[in-house]
Amino acid sequence: EGRVVPRAALMEPDSRKHFGIDKDTLDIAFIANRYMPTGEDKGYDLFVAAAEALEQGGLGATYHVIGPWDANVIPLGRLAERFIFHGFLETGGLRQLCQTIDLIISPNRPNRWAPGAFDGFPTGSCVEAGLQQAAIFCTDAFKLNVSYEDGADIVVIEPVLSDILRKLMPVLREPAALAQLGKNARTSLVRVFGLERQLTPRLSLLRGLAYS
Numbered sequence: 001e002g003r004v005v006p007r008a009a010l011m012e013p014d015s016r017k018h019f020g021i022d023k024d025t026l027d028i029a030f031i032a033n034r035y036m037p038t039g040e041d042k043g044y045d046l047f048v049a050a051a052e053a054l055e056q057g058g059l060g061a062t063y064h065v066i067g068p069w070d071a072n073v074i075p076l077g078r079l080a081e082r083f084i085f086h087g088f089l090e091t092g093g094l095r096q097l098c099q100t101i102d103l104i105i106s107p108n109r110p111n112r113w114a115p116g117a118f119d120g121f122p123t124g125s126c127v128e129a130g131l132q133q134a135a136i137f138c139t140d141a142f143k144l145n146v147s148y149e150d151g152a153d154i155v156v157i158e159p160v161l162s163d164i165l166r167k168l169m170p171v172l173r174e175p176a177a178l179a180q181l182g183k184n185a186r187t188s189l190v191r192v193f194g195l196e197r198q199l200t201p202r203l204s205l206l207r208g209l210a211y212s
Contacts, residue, residue, distance in 0.1 A: 008091075008092075008095070009091075009095065009127075009128060010131065010190055010193065013095075013132050013133055013186075014099075015096070015099050016132065016133050017099065017100055018102065018133075018175065018178070018179035018182065019102045019178060019179070020175025020176070021175055021176070023100070025061075025062055026059065026060070026061040026062070026102055027062050027100055027101050027102050028051070028061050028063050028101070028102065028103055028104075028105060029063075029064045029065075029066065029097075029098070029101045029104045029129060029134065030044060030047040030063070030064070030065050030066070030069075030104070030105060031065075031066040031067060031094075031104060031106075031126075031128070032066075032067050032106070032108075032123070032125060033067050033068065034067060034068045034069055034073070035113045036112065036113055037073070038073055038074055039073065040109060040112045041108065041109055041110075041112035041113040041117065041119075042106075042107075042108055042109075042119075043105075043107030043108050043109055043139070043159055044065075044074065045074060046105075046159060046160075046161055046164060047063075047065075047105050047107065048074050048076065048079070050105065050107075050161060050164050050165060050168070051079060051082070051083075052079055053161065053165055054165075054168070054172075055079060055082060059172065060082075061082065062082060062083075062084060063082055063083045063084070064083075064084050064086060064101060065083060065084070065085050065086065066087075066088070066089055066094065066125075067087070067088060068088065069085055070085050071083065071085065091128070095128065095131075095132055098128060098129045098131075098134050099132045101129055101132070101134040102134060102182070103134055103136070103137060103168075103171075103178065103181070103182070104125065104126055104129040104130070104134050104135070104136055104138075105137045105138075105164065105168075106122070106123055106125065106126050106136070106137065106138035107137075107138070107139055107157060107164060108123065108139050108141070108159070109139070109141070109159045110141045110142070118141065118142065121138070121140050121144040121145060122136060122138050122148075122154065123138065126154075127189055130154070130182070130185035130186060130188075130189050131185075131186055131189050131190070132186070133179075133183055133186045134182050134185070135154075135155070135171070135178055135181035135182045136153075136155065136181075137154075137155045137157050137164070137167060137168065138154060138155075138156065138157065139156070139158065139159050140156045141159075147188065147191075147192050148192075149184075149188075152184055153181075153184045153185055153188040154181075154185060154188075155167050155171070155181070
């Protein structure tokens, strides 16, 4: 929770739209860099598998993939028509896109890219998306969560397809609940990464050192 979040990221979204409330499309995102051929460390294979299962159930969502990914990383077959690959985005463009994203799925796995390799919690991508009121579904392999209420501010998932679907399906059936998850995510992230929480303790420490 010590990462730097630019002030612009903390500003209220100016064009936020939510599925089933002020837009008809359900937009689901995966945002990550790619270090392994099929992105197992980031859980891209699970994202694709979840999309396939959801579409077999007739969901009709659009899947946005941000980062160095394309349709050849994992063959998508008929699912390809529902995927949009954005490549890398500069931060301003990412924030604008995330105002149209209803939820981000981040099924990260530790120790896949290299022994001891793991992602922080929540990832920077989840923070960026959540600050734009996208609901966050993410893993927490090392139980690092001390600031967010699971099921209200974020939804913690296991990196297993069955658990991802079990957590997703009830929320996807209730657009108002999905939108509220996104709003709660933003509220909690602003609290955690705001100036009072991040800067005030550091200033106090520095003042203490300066006058000790």
